[in-house]
Amino acid sequence: MQTLSRTKDEDLETALEALGVPSADEADRAAQAFAVAADRAGLVDVAYGRLDTPMGELTLAATEQGVVEVALPNRDPDEVLATLATRISGRVVRLAKRIDPARRELDEYFAGTRREFDLELDWRLAKGGFYGQVLRRISEVPYGSTLSYGELAGRAGNRRAHRAAGTACGSNPIPILVPCHRILQSGGGTGNYGGGPEMKRRLLRLEGVLD
Amino acid sequence: MEARTETLEPSQGRASAPAGEAAPGRRPFQAFLDEHRGPVLGYLRSMVGAVDADDCFQETFLAALRAWGAQDSEGSRAWVMRIAHNKAVDHHRSRARRPEPRDELPEVSSEDAQPDDELWARVGSLPDGQRSAVGLRYVAGLSHREVGVALGCSEAAARRRVADGLSRLRKQIHEG
Numbered sequence: 410m411q412t413l414s415r416t417k418d419e420d421l422e423t424a425l426e427a428l429g430v431p432s433a434d435e436a437d438r439a440a441q442a443f444a445v446a447a448d449r450a451g452l453v454d455v456a457y458g459r460l461d462t463p464m465g466e467l468t469l470a471a472t473e474q475g476v477v478e479v480a481l482p483n484r485d486p487d488e489v490l491a492t493l494a495t496r497i498s499g500r501v502v503r504l505a506k507r508i509d510p511a512r513r514e515l516d517e518y519f520a521g522t523r524r525e526f527d528l529e530l531d532w533r534l535a536k537g538g539f540y541g542q543v544l545r546r547i548s549e550v551p552y553g554s555t556l557s558y559g560e561l562a563g564r565a566g567n568r569r570a571h572r573a574a575g576t577a578c579g580s581n582p583i584p585i586l587v588p589c590h591r592i593l594q595s596g597g598g599t600g601n602y603g604g605g606p607e608m609k610r611r612l613l614r615l616e617g618v619l620d
Numbered sequence: 621m622e623a624r625t626e627t628l629e630p631s632q633g634r635a636s637a638p639a640g641e642a643a644p645g646r647r648p649f650q651a652f653l654d655e656h657r658g659p660v661l662g663y664l665r666s667m668v669g670a671v672d673a674d675d676c677f678q679e680t681f682l683a684a685l686r687a688w689g690a691q692d693s694e695g696s697r698a699w700v701m702r703i704a705h706n707k708a709v710d711h712h713r714s715r716a717r718r719p720e721p722r723d724e725l726p727e728v729s730s731e732d733a734q735p736d737d738e739l740w741a742r743v744g745s746l747p748d749g750q751r752s753a754v755g756l757r758y759v760a761g762l763s764h765r766e767v768g769v770a771l772g773c774s775e776a777a778a779r780r781r782v783a784d785g786l787s788r789l790r791k792q793i794h795e796g
Contacts, residue, residue, distance in 0.1 A: 421790060425758035428736055428743065429662035436657045439674055443653070443681045452685045457650075490648040499689045501648035 444504045454498035457490065458508035462519045464608055467585075469515075471507045472497065475529030478582045479511075481604030496534060515585065521615065524552035526586050534582035542566060543577035550591045553616045557595040571595070579603060585612070649688050652695055653681060659697070660704045663760040666743055667708035667752065676711055680704040698769035701760055705752055705770050712748075742792055750785030757782045 431439070447453050455477070457470040465482025468489050477497070480489040494501050510528060517523035535544050542565040549564070550556050556564075562574040578589040584603055590612040594600045599619075602609035613619040660680055664673035680703050687693035743751060749771075756767045757778075768778035 421786065421793070422758060424736075424739055425743070425754065425789075426761070428739055429665040429755075429759045431658055431661045431665070436661055439661055439677045440653055440657050442674065443678050446678050447682060447685055450682060452682065487651075490650065494648040495646050499646050499649055500685060501650055502653070502685075503650050 440503075441505075444502050445506070447502055448504055448506065452500060453502045453504055453507070454500040455493050456502060456504035456507035457493070458503060458505055458512065459486070460508075460512050460515055462515065464519070464604075464611055467515070469508045469511050470501075471511065472531045472533070473507075474531040474533075476511050476583060476586060477531040477534055479584055479586055481584060481608065483604055483608075511586070518585070519615070528586060530583055530586065532583075536577065536580050539565060539567065539570065539573055540577040540580060543574050544581055544587060544589075547578070547581070547587050547589050547592065550588060552588075553618060555591045555593050555613075555618055558592055558600070559595050561592050575600070588612075591616075591618075646689075647695065649685055652684070652688075652700075656697060656700050657681075659760040660700060663701065663755050664704055664708055666740070666755040666759045667705075668711050672711060676704065676707040679707045683707070698762065698766035701756055701762060701766065701770040702772070705756070708752070742789055746785050746788060749781050750788065753778055753781035754785035754789070 444453070448456070455470055455472055457468060460467045460469055462482075466486075467482065468478075468480035468484065468486045469476065470478040470480070470489070470493055478489070478493065480486065490501055514523055514526050514528060518526070532541070532544075535541055543561060546561060546564045550561075557571070558574040558578070559568060559571040561578075562568055562570040565574070567573070574592070578592050579601060581587055581589045581603065584590070590602060590609045592600070599606060599609050599613065610619055657677075661673060661677050664676045664680070667673075668676055680700065683703050684693075684700055688695075693699075743754060746754060752771060753767055756762045756770050757764070762770065764779045764782065765775045767782065768775040771778060771781075773781075
């Protein structure tokens with residue numbers, strides 16, 4: 410007890426290291442309280458959250474203007490956040506409050522009890538020009554019905570631009586809410602989808618378009 | 621004696637981010653928060669006690685978020701610890717202005733922390749400079765260089781403060 414042995418030093422250092430280490434729960438609570446305070450201070454440029462669905466986990470992101478991105482389950486969430494930070498702002502914070510309305514409506518959609526979304530959208534990640542025109546026309550295609558890429562291109566002002574319409578759908582930053590899964594090939598094939606062709610078929614089945 | 625000239629804004633903490641990482645402002649803030657929240661909360665508890673640590677934690681990360689993306693904001697561990705340290709110092713100062721006894725030890729509120737009570741009390745009774753250095757080195761896990769950045773002193777001075785704090789603690793423990 411009286412000697413300052415090496416072991417004793419290490420014991421003290423180990424005890425100090427263990428001192429005050431918060432549990433994951435405690436750190437989580439502190440981080441959540443911080444997020445609420447940051448939102449109140451107007452410092453959260455991009456809020457995000459995750460949503461479990463029957464088709465996998467979505468990452469939802471919203472600015473103060475509205476939902477800015479719905480990232481489908483095949484996307485890497487870390488990469489989604491990194492891209493949001495680069496393209497919009499580094500002030501990306503996990504904040505349930507701002508995501509909750511979208512979470513609720515999407516839950517209802519996947520449960521089959523919601524056919525239309527009533528959410529503010531922020532289009533800033535959408536391509537401009539003709540692509541932008543195409544994307545905004547997609548929202549006019551109602552639940553349970555479909556359009557061909559060519560028809561969509563026509564609605565945006567150029568019937569022959571079906572390839573551009575496909576590109577626009579592929580670049581849709583807000584899928585499901587902007588229902589690009591309702592746009593099919595003119596021959597009846599389902600065509601590509603950001604979340605993979607199988608997810609597109611599942612969404613169409615959910616809406617009763619496919620058996 | 622603690623250098624008490626450090627009501628620095630976050631942007632003045634000068635530790636460069638590890639090479640190869642994205643510029644801090646272009647990194648999602650949440651990743652930075654997730655990486656540092658545990659050590660920051662632990663350090664603040666060792667400085668101001670569990671109850672007030674939550675407030676200081678919030679202030680620390682709000683200041684970091686405000687600076688996030690500004691050209692000279694940093695995003696390193698030493699940087700956020702420097703902000704946390706300054707918040708703890710501010711907290712003690714505002715405490716000192718109140719008519720309460722100012723030498724009270726940190727309150728340890730959580731039940732399960734009881735075996736640590738004695739060590740908490742001993743750390744709490746260290747002179748300010750040693751206490752913060754020991755807290756940053758062990759509770760927050762910083763290197764001596766980072767302790768220096770956080771406290772605004774040289775690495776050598778940081779190393780000395782840590783060593784002095786440790787030997788004082790050891791002496792106390794031996795004396796019982």
